[in-house]
Amino acid sequence: SQQGEEDPQALSIQEGENATMNCSYKTSINNLQWYRQNSGRGLVHLILIRSNEREKHSGRLRVTLDTSKKSSSLLITASRAADTASYFCATDQGGAQKLVFGQGTRLTINP
Amino acid sequence: EAQVTQNPRYLITVTGKKLTVTCSQNMNHEYMSWYRQDPGLGLRQIYYSMNVEVTDKGDVPEGYKVSRKEKRNFPLILESPSPNQTSLYFCASSFYRGYEQYFGPGTRLTVT
Numbered sequence: 001s002q003q004g005e006e007d008p009q010a011l012s013i014q015e016g017e018n019a020t021m022n023c024s025y026k027t028s029i030n031n032l033q034w035y036r037q038n039s040g041r042g043l044v045h046l047i048l049i050r051s052n053e054r055e056k057h058s059g060r061l062r063v064t065l066d067t068s069k070k071s072s073s074l075l076i077t078a079s080r081a082a083d084t085a086s087y088f089c090a091t092d093q094g095g096a097q098k099l100v101f102g103q104g105t106r107l108t109i110n111p
Numbered sequence: 112e113a114q115v116t117q118n119p120r121y122l123i124t125v126t127g128k129k130l131t132v133t134c135s136q137n138m139n140h141e142y143m144s145w146y147r148q149d150p151g152l153g154l155r156q157i158y159y160s161m162n163v164e165v166t167d168k169g170d171v172p173e174g175y176k177v178s179r180k181e182k183r184n185f186p187l188i189l190e191s192p193s194p195n196q197t198s199l200y201f202c203a204s205s206f207y208r209g210y211e212q213y214f215g216p217g218t219r220l221t222v223t
Contacts, residue, residue: 030209042115042201042214043154088154092209097161098144098169099212103153 005102006089012108019076021105023089024069030092032065032072033099037086046074046087079109113138117202117215124192125223132187132218134202142205143185144169144212145177147198154201160185161208192222 007022023032031050035043049056049065049072056063062075076083086106090099115136124130136143144159146169156169160179174196176188185204189196199219203212 033211035212035214040199040217040219042216043203043212044214045211048211090212097167097208098156098159099209100156101146101154103151 006087006105008105009103010106010108012110013079015079015081015109015111017079019079019083019107019109021074021087021107023072023074023102025072025089025091026070027093029067032063033090033092034061034063034072034074035088035090035101037088037104039085043088076107079107081109081111083107084109113213115202115204115213115215117200117218119218120216121219123221123223126193127191130189130192130220132189132200132202132220134185134187134215135183136185136202136204136213137183138204138206138213139182140204140206140213141182142208142210143179144203145175145185145187146201146203147171147196148201148217149198157187157200192220194222196220197222 005024033048034046037043047058047063049063060077065072086104088101088104090101118133141162145157146154148154155171157175158177160166202215205212
């Protein structure tokens with residue numbers, strides 16, 4: 001079952017602009033994680049936010065979590081061509097022994 | 112260097128010919144997992160392992176087997192591959208369930 005659903009499915013912006021991606025989920029979670037995938041390669045972990053946290057920063061990344069709305073957002077500031085990739089959210093559900101991944105947002109940064 | 116390795120990276124095979132995709136991690140992680148990635152379907156978990164000799168089914172286990180005899184290795188076995196198992200496969204590991212996962216580079220499998 002797909003827990004996380006990303007929005008939009010695809011996003012194209014100019015270099016230097018900010019990119020925002022959203023993730024919604026259905027059940028309670030322990031944490032929510034964001035991953036990046038360059039075309040056909042393995043996913044790379046970006047950031048983890050716990051259910052009792054509301055906001056977290058890592059370099060140009062800012063993640064927010066609203067457990068009342070069951071949603072999260074990933075903001076990439078001052079985008080670069082190298083940020084072109086697919087971005088996935090993944091949720092750690094309470095009872096399940098796994099991460100559940102959404103289908104991803106494909107981000108294209110135009111020079 | 113901390114990493115997850117998979118072999119082979121690319122494989123073309125025929126229906127019914129048994130194959131094994133190896134996965135190894137050097138981080139002493141407890142948790143390991145196999146995923147397949149298909150266009151429009153995202154990343155789906157096949158099997159996972161909480162520790163040595165402890166494995167369990169994920170969302171799409173049919174047609175696959177795994178084993179965890181050693182902590183570092185978690186091979187994926189396709190006893191009788193079929194064309195619907197053509198996909199991109201990823202192995203991943205983490206310190207424990209729910210922690211950040213480290214992914215291998217992927218194995219692109221084509222079954223004709």
